[in-house]
Amino acid sequence: MFKSYIVDSTCNNMRVDRWIRNTIGRIPQGLIEKSLRSGKIKVNKKKIKSSYKIKSNDKIDFHDFKFEERIQQKKISFSPSNRIIKANEDLIIDNNENFIVLNKSAGISVQGGTKSKKNLIDIFKKSEIFSDSKPFSVHRLDKDTSGVFLMAKNRETAQLLTSLFRLRKVHKTYLAICHGELEKNSGEWNDDLVRYDNGKKIIEKARTIYKVIDKNSNSSLVEMKPITGRKHQLRKQLFNVGHSIFGDNKYKSFNKTIGINKELMLHAYEIKFMIKEKKYTYKALLPDYFKKLLKIKRLTYSNLK
Known part of the structure; x- marks a missing residue:
């Protein structure tokens, strides 16, 4: 089964991947590129790249039953x-x-x-x-x-x-698994962080809003929203309050090393910004090793927004 389209003059010089999304629906870019590479989508009976600029009267063929099914669904929703x-x-x-x-x-x-x-x-x-x-x-x-x-x-x-x-108009949310139980469940850290540049001591103001997602007597899962963007800001601030991040060998609050993980347990979870009054929000799934340590430490993240 296949379906064919003829490009009209209004779409002349448009990228083929953009034309597909505009004409058919919000198809994931990965599916478009995979179909182009495999020849399941062809232009004038030839394989082309996603960057190909279509021309008036180009013939675009879809030779993919699954893709055809998605086209007929009209609405393709995904997060x-x-x-x-x-x-x-x-x-x-x-x-x-x-x-x-x-x-x-x-x-x-x-x-x-x-x-x-x-x-x-x-x-x-x-x-x-x-x-x-x-x-x-x-x-x-x-x-x-x-x-x-x-x-x-x-x-x-x-x-x-x-x-x-x-201009601090991009809002980021981080998650960290840290040593020990944080005393307060939410608050704000305001620090003077020190760094050195060619031997010169530099002091920078650092501000972060935080919230404890879950905690117990030996560890905490913390959500952090940095207002400033200093180098190693979150790692330094957790170290300063005596609760360094698991896997952080540079900023360690605890001398005892627990050999259950090697990776730094700091994850950039979400990012938000606006361009021309359009809001963009993206979340990154937690790595498997992060979820594994949460399970070992008996911490839950089910109440994450």
Whole structure:
């Protein structure tokens, strides 16, 4: 079974993946690209890439029964959690014309300049996703921190997103599993954090709003919303209150090492921002090792929003 479409003049020079979404519905980018690569979607009987610019009178054929079923459903509803597809080293939560949203794995750097041999920018430079553009990093996420991360596809979007971060109009939520039981269930940390740049001591104001999701006598699951964006801010602040994050070998409140995990238990869970009055909200699923430690520590995250 297949279905054919003829491109009209109003869509001339439009990317084929955009045309598919506009014409058929909100099809996940991963499904579009997979169908193009396998030849289940062809233009003028030829395989093409998602970046192909369609022309008036192009014939687009869909040779995919499952895809055809989704077309006939008309409405295709999905949330970021069930749109996730595998791509290179990381999970893609969303992929649109201007930016991609990733669930970054722990242990991989965002860009070069570290001791890490692999980084996201270099990986995605070689990806088909950026076949006609290049990735732009617009914010930071520590190498050992997992979770939601944005990369812009063009300079204009990169400048816009960078400005939103600088103006604190991007709202991020982190989750951490830390040692010990926090005394207060919610509150705000205001610290003077110290760092050194070429031997020069620099003191920076750091502010974070936090809430305890669950806790017991030996550990806590904490939700944190940083207002400022200092280097290692959340790790330092939890260390300062005597409740360092499990797996943090740099900022340790406890000398005793428990050999049940190696990864840093810090996860960028959610990100929110607005562009031209349109709200964007993305959540990154918890890594398996994070959920495993929650189970070991008998902590629940079922009441996460």
